Amino acid sequence: MTTLHNSQILLRSRPAGSPSLDNFALVETPVPPIAEGQVLRRTLYLSLDPYMRGRMSAGPSYAAPAEVGQVMVGGTVSQIMESRDPSFAPGDFVLGYDGWQSYGLSAGRLLRKVDPALGPVSYALGLLGMPGMTAYVALLDIGRPVAGETVVVSAASGAVGSVVGQIAKIKGCRVVGFAGRDDKCRYVTEEFGFEACINYKTQDLDAALLDACPNGIDVYYDNVAGGILEAVLRHINIGARIPLVGLISQYNAEKLPPGPNLGVLLTKRALIQGFLVGDHNDRYAAFLADVGRWLREGRLEYREDVVEGLADAPRAFLGLFEGKNFGKLLVKVNEPG
């Protein structure tokens, strides 16, 4: 067998504030020979997600940082090329954490098989994976939406927000999204079925919320924090629930900005609770059963934004923080074999 050349994108340096292309380096390395117990796979899809910004920093976070000089971390869907682990056979699709590279080689125990009958295999990085489960568990367990209530979600056209809103619709709620472009807002109402979507870059937030939420806000699923959260807090109802799931508005801040005055939480007896999907593996079976069923029944729409080729991953990643992606951002690294 000829030597495989692995394209890898390394973390070259840690960013101060917003990351730039200089923080990444593309290298080519030979793939070592496979050893007993190992599995060799080609990366089909690499997931690009806002949380990766945290891994680029050395500061304390909920996960270990990526190491300078090492391959950038990230979730992947791959296809087995050669296996010395009896659990995997060539052609199998697997979910792994191979990072920003063309090939993965390791023992098979951290890989999870992906069933292509459930949907496109890339969905394992989105609707049927970590983002979908983040949407499902935080909405249902912290947000606890009740039919007839109003649910608001930020980053509404994204991998998490679009699923949040559609599940809230299935639960009988009025659903209002925030997005940063008019075409995204149209998509959110026309394809995902939200009652309204507010362009937070061009609209007056208070006026738009009053218009879109005539009965106030019962659940705010927050992916961004910042000014949208402050505006939403002015319109919450008594007993509102706010799962705090992402902070995309401040991931690149060199100094953390202050937050909203919390007095409204008292007057409204409201709740804000932080959420990390990794704490909730006990909910995986219920998530996959429900979301898989809704997908088969045609009750869930899902949109992907696929970038071609690993070399373009850094540029696409930087665009996440400017809202350039439209749907779940993926890099297509190799064609299936």
Added chain:
Amino acid sequence: MTTLHNSQILLRSRPAGSPSLDNFALVETPVPPIAEGQVLRRTLYLSLDPYMRGRMSAGPSYAAPAEVGQVMVGGTVSQIMESRDPSFAPGDFVLGYDGWQSYGLSAGRLLRKVDPALGPVSYALGLLGMPGMTAYVALLDIGRPVAGETVVVSAASGAVGSVVGQIAKIKGCRVVGFAGRDDKCRYVTEEFGFEACINYKTQDLDAALLDACPNGIDVYYDNVAGGILEAVLRHINIGARIPLVGLISQYNAEKLPPGPNLGVLLTKRALIQGFLVGDHNDRYAAFLADVGRWLREGRLEYREDVVEGLADAPRAFLGLFEGKNFGKLLVKVNEPG
């Protein structure tokens, strides 16, 4: 019967920012003759509480404002002088909401009898009343302390904070308070049994918290918001719970200050939830049973700060916002008959 002269303190004007003595007016009015179904009582104790600051403003709050030109609102323990309601007899002690005046006259239906066998009748305004129930319900239902955890409470020498800490001790927790004077801190550790008490006016909050909470903070019962909350958030553990019960640091603010950056809620999967005791009447029986028993068993200490005479109520009330009281602040209005 000679005409009774009722001393009353009226809300003369609404404060902008901090209230002052000018916002109050002392008047004398004759008590009208008692009518059928009414109950005439002398005020023994008037409770002074931070929430009254909110009632002095016309803005939206969780309760109707006090009216300019009317008697200032407030909880009272009184003794029946004359009754045309068969439910009450002269000499009975009652809890009511007669406000800042020497006598009350009304139908009896909003009065609740106070059993002097449970403790001093003034306790119905504190340990055995609204402040005690606020401590009990918000700590147990939102804070959910578990034996071995660390519980921090602000305004620790006050009517709510001192009870929070002692209940947390009964539940087997390590308890750390905040207070604003060294003598209060000493009292909190020596009389209420807290492991430590931090003087927030003189100590470095981070250093003091690191010292007092070597295992981090699991529950923060927040009576004040502001800088203490920001410091506490730097030291919370994963899964921390923060009942937000009071905002005494900002009740007099003309413009609400920003709050803490909420990113730590996400990384620590922590919860902040606002609390108003009026939502929880279903917990009253459990509260009175538990706290009454702990009081009888000598497991709860309680301290009152009693001001003599209604005329001094405005000055004492203003002192609440400077931490001048030491224990539950009460005005002794009349001697029992």
